[in-house]
Amino acid sequence: MHLPRVRQGVGATGGAERWAGMATAPQLRPTLWRPHRLLVTRASMGFAHGRAIAERAAALGVEVVLLPGDRLALDLPDDPRRAYAQAKSTLAVVVAPPSKRKLQPIAPSADWRVDLAEGCPAHCGYCYLAGSLKGPPITRVYANLDEILDGLPAYLGQGSVTSRNRDRAQEGTTFEASCYTDPLALEPITSALSATIAWFGRWDAPVQLRFTTKFAGVDPLLGLDHQRRTRMRASINPSAFARFEGGTDRVAARLAALARMAAAGYPVGLTIAPIIAAEGWRDAYGSLIADAAAALSTVPGIDLTIELITHRFTAGSKAVLDNWYPGSSLDMGSTNRTTKRTKFGSEKQVYDAATMRMLRDFFAERIAALLPQAGVLYWT
Ligand code: SF4
Numbered sequence: 001m002h003l004p005r006v007r008q009g010v011g012a013t014g015g016a017e018r019w020a021g022m023a024t025a026p027q028l029r030p031t032l033w034r035p036h037r038l039l040v041t042r043a044s045m046g047f048a049h050g051r052a053i054a055e056r057a058a059a060l061g062v063e064v065v066l067l068p069g070d071r072l073a074l075d076l077p078d079d080p081r082r083a084y085a086q087a088k089s090t091l092a093v094v095v096a097p098p099s100k101r102k103l104q105p106i107a108p109s110a111d112w113r114v115d116l117a118e119g120c121p122a123h124c125g126y127c128y129l130a131g132s133l134k135g136p137p138i139t140r141v142y143a144n145l146d147e148i149l150d151g152l153p154a155y156l157g158q159g160s161v162t163s164r165n166r167d168r169a170q171e172g173t174t175f176e177a178s179c180y181t182d183p184l185a186l187e188p189i190t191s192a193l194s195a196t197i198a199w200f201g202r203w204d205a206p207v208q209l210r211f212t213t214k215f216a217g218v219d220p221l222l223g224l225d226h227q228r229r230t231r232m233r234a235s236i237n238p239s240a241f242a243r244f245e246g247g248t249d250r251v252a253a254r255l256a257a258l259a260r261m262a263a264a265g266y267p268v269g270l271t272i273a274p275i276i277a278a279e280g281w282r283d284a285y286g287s288l289i290a291d292a293a294a295a296l297s298t299v300p301g302i303d304l305t306i307e308l309i310t311h312r313f314t315a316g317s318k319a320v321l322d323n324w325y326p327g328s329s330l331d332m333g334s335t336n337r338t339t340k341r342t343k344f345g346s347e348k349q350v351y352d353a354a355t356m357r358m359l360r361d362f363f364a365e366r367i368a369a370l371l372p373q374a375g376v377l378y379w380t
Helices: 048-059 080-088 145-150 183-190 192-202 239-244 251-263 281-296 315-324 353-370
Strands: 004-007 015-019 031-034 037-040 063-066 090-094 104-106 110-113 139-142 173-176 207-213 230-236 268-275 304-310 337-341 347-351 375-379
Touching: 031 183, 037 048, 048 063, 048 090, 048 145, 048 183, 080 090, 139 183, 145 192, 183 192, 183 207, 192 207, 192 230, 230 251, 230 304, 251 268, 251 281, 268 281, 268 353, 281 353, 304 353, 347 353, 353 375
Parallel strands: 037 063, 037 090, 090 139, 110 173, 173 207, 207 230, 230 268, 268 304, 304 375
Antiparallel strands: 004 015, 015 031, 104 110, 337 347
């Protein structure tokens, strides 16, 4: 049992505690996020998972507001900075409608995207959610988790990313839970990820739940009967870029957490993302890969994959991020960039061909040298 040790200053962006009792160095103790306020829609209280979240939040001292209906009345201040901070520190429990429970493909990560929540309490200066989710950046977690999970067997054997891909078919039918949230960030208050991992453990079929995270609070996951049907990946970037990842756990803590998960029998992975070609990137990413190799070297027979995602942005996400993080030093200019048109007709800014080639060659060489046991799933 872990006891609260130091209560961090509760700022405008939500409370966080670091917990004692873990066999980890003090600087590696995970952040356990808690919202300032939990809004619970009326319909959510009709689900055991929704009620459990409300009870857990109340026990943690979070202000719980039971709404009279299903509309989220946010009542945010006019000032954009304060509105952002208040939205980021608010968690809402809502019911995922049938349209949200209809799964979408999510190449190149997985056959299907399964959302346990939408939104994230962290403050990453490049967050792709800025271009994906509309409105204030409040996090919504779904109360009808059982309905969401009960819908998954209909997708078994479907999908083209892993199920019908000769190179990745051994992964089975894959379900990605980190597209619109960081599920581990919310785990202390929702327990949704634990329930989902256990559910996949009971699903006796060639399937895989996948999640990637910038957090390290894996304690609740270590003892689950996962049956190796969940792959956790640590989303990592050099510490030189930590200023772009506000509110997340340190990279060393993420790697230590990943090693603990691997030791508990989970397949694991590294999501190196977003790869940023800023000055000094060779040294920075060289050290990152060496740190990852050192952290994971102690786990015999580790099942390790790597996903490599270069930095990209759209005009829409840039506008939102410029508004959320004014003065950020993250480069979203036009140097070394080219416009790529997606199959949906939208445009994004990616690194130009020469920069991509340089980056790709570098990662291929370093990974082969330092993490030869890892399978690289994709580069994008
Ligand atoms: S942890 Fe991931 S989802 Fe959360 S703000 Fe950062 S990039 Fe976005």
